[in-house]
Amino acid sequence: MLRNYFKTGFRNLVRQKVYSVINIAGLAAGIAACILIFLYVKDELSYDRHHAKADKIYRVTRDFVSNDGSVSLHLGHVAPPFGPLLEQDFPQIESIARLLQTSLLVENVEKQKTFREERIMFAEPAIFDIFDIPIIDGSRERALKEPFTLLLSNKLADKYFPGEEPVGQLLKLTSTSSARVTGVFQSLPDNSHFHPDILVAFNTLNDTAVYGAEQLRTNWGNNSFGTYMVINSEQEAENMQAQLPAFMDRHLGGTDHAGDRKPSDFSRLYLQKLTDIHLRSHLDSEMEANGDINTVMILAAVALVILLIACINYINLSTARYMSRAKEVGVRKVVGAEKHDLVFQFLSESILIALIATLLAVGITELCLPWLNEFTGKNIGSNIFTDRWLLGLTLLLPLLVGGLAGLYPAFYLSRFLPAMVLKGSLSNSSKNPLLRKTLVVVQFSISIILIIATGIMFRQLVYMQNKDLGFEAENVVILPTYTTLTPQFEAFKSELKKSALVEGVGRSLLIPSDRLLNSMGASVMKGDSMAQTSVTIKFVNVDHDLLDVFEVQLAAGRNFDRTRATDDTAAYILNNAAARMIGWQNPQEAIDQVFAYGGRKGRIIGVTEDFHFESLHDEISPMVYMLSPSNNYTNIAIRINGDTRQALAHIEQTWRQFLPGYPFEYSFLDQLYAETYKAERDKGVIFLIFSCIAILIACLGLFGLASYTTVQRTKEIGIRKVFGASVMRIVTLLSKDFLKLVLVANLLAWPIAWYAMRTWLNDFAYRIEMGTGIFLLAALLAFIISVVTISYQAVRAASANPVKSLRTE
């Protein structure tokens, strides 16, 4: 019997080719989109869970509170003295390790291979007790115990010592010191919040030439040390968290802090679960760019929505398709089929078709995965047979979707008396139009919401990319700088400027698009004495030329001047925001005022117009620019004009002349700036793609419904034509009903889209106004798409010979 069912089902599929292709393709596309998102979401949720102790690992974070009580900074790293003190004060800590991530030039002297490594980590040996980092070569016991020893990741071992045994070899880490390789460790998987390439023994930092033991013990201001620990139970972690303010007061009592505030009033420590770092941590310093739980949730919701649309569409199309099989149902009943036979037949057929669609979806997923990986920078594999979640999903989906789609026609058709079905009286009984109409409205509402969301996202993106940043970000080349270069910097600069292609050269500690994390206490003259200001002012070290290189406009005063020696230590340039927030009515008022920053007293010599140093996510912070007599700069900024390639060639040549052996790595300022919107751009593209899929599937649903309705109205169309209705009038008649549904869908979608996008836009300090344009555009799009979809069916029905359609009655 089953064979008989499948035969009928299959032959029906073949006979109604267009329907079948649409039906199966729509469901397959929906399921494929769903599986792809599922894989992405699963990967995002899996971060750092591969460590055996994942649930017991905590990271210490630290925030700073301004005088007004607001948190000015929340860092994922803390000062170096905290680690040992925490271990000493809290017995519940099973193990604790400090990590300091840095970038250095690494050289294999013998092979003359030099690379700049961005992910070098000074780490205490306990890192191996906390994290699962397999050592694949060398001794685990000796790992990171001796100063000036290091472990290489297996990737780097091949890079520096191809085809050689790395253990025992020497690598030069800075211009002066070398370290011995004692082992090779397995690189951490992609779904880890950090990826060290080189682990250097932490006690190397005790060397004063590197950092200094005294610094490690007393420097409370250098919050760059990742501090991770294992605590055995959540309860113990909570207890410890409660005692952390007292801990701060105990140990920071001796350091200076303003007025009568306790240390715990201006800085707090927190324990953050390792498994929260990737998705739930948006601190001001993170090892690498993190994900965002909201994005994951939104994507999961989008996946469900697409699946929902695909199912609705499948149900709609199937129902339409099954209506043409009323006669078969009648015949089967007449020759002896009972209701349960028919229910079983339609259910099994529907599930089988859904299964075909699912298999197709698995194929599509496999094809699209490389694209998803390239796009998200992930390395997701999809082995359906080893991933029990995915396997479960792929088995469950056809049952669920097929079951749902089959249920309705199964019970609807099998309910009819055979005498009625055989007479063909089914086609007149438009039972349940409300259900079907509701389904179409839901589908279209979702599509319209997605269109609006995508449109607003892209407009915000374009807005951000085109907004006047207040300085000239184009044609600025950024290079790193090394201490080797410092003594010869002036010579380097004049060599560069020999070419007319180089307009200006400057140095700074940070460059626009960087986060502004560094601030110190600021005071201004109030009456006769200096008074600390409550404004948190971020600082950037710049040299005399940098503001000119960026073409930053001055609102008042002057730039730093080489001829005035006092500028080196006693001159400050504020930005307008700082001047305004300190309380000066206009920039001019700030000029020549006495100003102390980080305990260094001087005068304000200039005020710049505000410009976007950070990305547009953040409001313009109050800032101060100052010279660094100790040459504490990390970047060189070069403004070029004319031919970029020639300019770069000149810069590279000069670089090689002054810094032979140092890798020449450059970036463009405007590109760095654009990078800060990568997350939004990626999100925008993802939304665009999934909106298209959703709209496509919704159209298939509409097509199905249109054809179903035209079949139902065949007789009416015939009669109207007999009495002289034109094709145009009939097309209008048939389209009108659907357009009403699309209108309702718009009315439902608008408020939802408006609310969702307002929430999204609120994350941006500088944002577009939503306006009505995009809403109307979405409506227009939905109308055009539906008119095109419906017209095909309507024109076909309207152009048919009326005699034919009447005879079918």
Next chain:
Amino acid sequence: MSKEDFIIETQQLEKKYITDTVETTALAGVDLRIAKGEFVAVMGPSGCGKSTLLNILGLLDSPSGGSFRFLGQDISHASERQRAKIRKHNLGFVFQSFNLIDELTVEENIGLPLAYLGIPRAETEKRVKEAMERMGIAHRHAHFPQQLSGGQQQRVAIARATVSNPSLILADEPTGNLDSVHGREVMSLLSELNDAGTTVVMVTHSPSDAEYAHRIVNLFDGQIVTESLNARKHAAELL
């Protein structure tokens, strides 16, 4: 004749169709007895209730009033499920528009009733083959209905109606869509089945088709107005 000799007995059988505002009476008190082995033709003008009567007799529809005994069992109030069971075991149908399933081949169409009876495949194949041979369509076993002529399709329908050896065959204008040659062929087949002992009830417009029946029932406005024995048929059987 005793009660057991009747395959169908109706008393004051009524059928009303009720829509929102209109009540239409299709059958208004039909008393009809059909003996086992009988060949009855139901005649009457369009809309007189012939098809309604046939649908009720064939258990495809239920009466609104009156009593209906099938093989001595009162089934006027039987559920659809019970009726489906009786249909499956006792009835065969032949329609004017053949009503074959387009997606099934000739042999699959014919085998359908056996499939619903749960007959094993080997037995089904054997019986389908016999039925096809009897109807002279064995050479067309793998064809689909659209590939056959009207007469051939009707023969497939008759083969399907008889393959499960039903005690009653209901035919609704079986020659209505056929030309006279094929029509006569189909009538002869029905007649042969009747000769072999199967009861046949046939709705028809055609007096010549009615000639094959033992008895002709004339229906008008949902009531039996005349019943006549077919003297020629009886005479032929006596000879």
